[in-house]
Amino acid sequence: MSILSSVLSELKELFFPARCAVCKEPLTAEEQTLCTLCRATAPLTGYEREPYNPLVAKFEGLVPIERASVMLFFRQGSGWQQLIHDFKYHASWRTARDMGRWYGHRLAESGWYSDVDLIIPMPLHALKQLHRGYNQATYLAEGMGLSMGVKVHRRAVKRSRNTSAQARTPLHSRAANVEGAFVVRDADALRGKHLLVVDDVLTTGSTVAELCLAILEAVPDCRISVAVLAASRASLGVE
Numbered sequence: 001m002s003i004l005s006s007v008l009s010e011l012k013e014l015f016f017p018a019r020c021a022v023c024k025e026p027l028t029a030e031e032q033t034l035c036t037l038c039r040a041t042a043p044l045t046g047y048e049r050e051p052y053n054p055l056v057a058k059f060e061g062l063v064p065i066e067r068a069s070v071m072l073f074f075r076q077g078s079g080w081q082q083l084i085h086d087f088k089y090h091a092s093w094r095t096a097r098d099m100g101r102w103y104g105h106r107l108a109e110s111g112w113y114s115d116v117d118l119i120i121p122m123p124l125h126a127l128k129q130l131h132r133g134y135n136q137a138t139y140l141a142e143g144m145g146l147s148m149g150v151k152v153h154r155r156a157v158k159r160s161r162n163t164s165a166q167a168r169t170p171l172h173s174r175a176a177n178v179e180g181a182f183v184v185r186d187a188d189a190l191r192g193k194h195l196l197v198v199d200d201v202l203t204t205g206s207t208v209a210e211l212c213l214a215i216l217e218a219v220p221d222c223r224i225s226v227a228v229l230a231a232s233r234a235s236l237g238v239e
């Protein structure tokens with residue numbers, strides 16, 4: 001590092017110290033993305049250790065899946081909701097990748113995801129990705145891949161229709177809204193594999209279910225598990 005760039009980075013540290021993505025307190029040199037307190041008090045679900053959990057129950061009868069997990073519960077207005085909002089809308093791709101690394105460690109430690117062959121991030125429609133500049137689910141997936149030692153296939157599936165934001169769509173029309181929204185474009189790479197579909201937030205679960213169904217239709221001999229970073233208790237039917 002040149003003297004100038006090291007001076008510049010020290011100045012940046014001085015004026016814009018890295019802050020915790022949840023509580024916004026300055027981070028110490030040993031902390032990354034989250035402070036020690038937020039990490040220790042994270043609203044973890046522990047679902048990765050429960051083969052039968054509320055997310056698995058949600059997919060029951062909708063789509064055949066091997067395993068499903070959510071890492072965090074989030075509440076409206078909480079720092080954790082802000083973190084997820086930020087990595088969607090404020091280019092915090094590094095935060096998404098770091099959260100993915102953490103989640104990947106938890107899945108690996110649980111022992112229930114050790115036979116996953118390939119990670120598939122939930123695709124964004126090309127226009128939306130162009131507008132946002134990146135797909136946050138891809139960075140989440142990359143972080144998970146790093147800590148699980150599993151490859152990520154970014155282009156296996158594409159979103160063929162620009163479905164309107166699920167949050168603004170009335171519940172009853174959500175299922176119809178995602179129908180036919182995905183196209184598998186690299187079926188060969190998925191054959192016979194155990195896939196892990198990754199998304200950042202669970203709303204109704206219908207988008208994830210539709211993606212899994214599209215993959216199973218194109219590649220009947222693959223197996224699919226699902227890993228979502230965060231969901232509200234209400235969306236999982238637990239209070």
Ligand SMILES: [Zn+2]
Nearest residue numbers: 020023035038
């Ligand atoms: Zn914090």
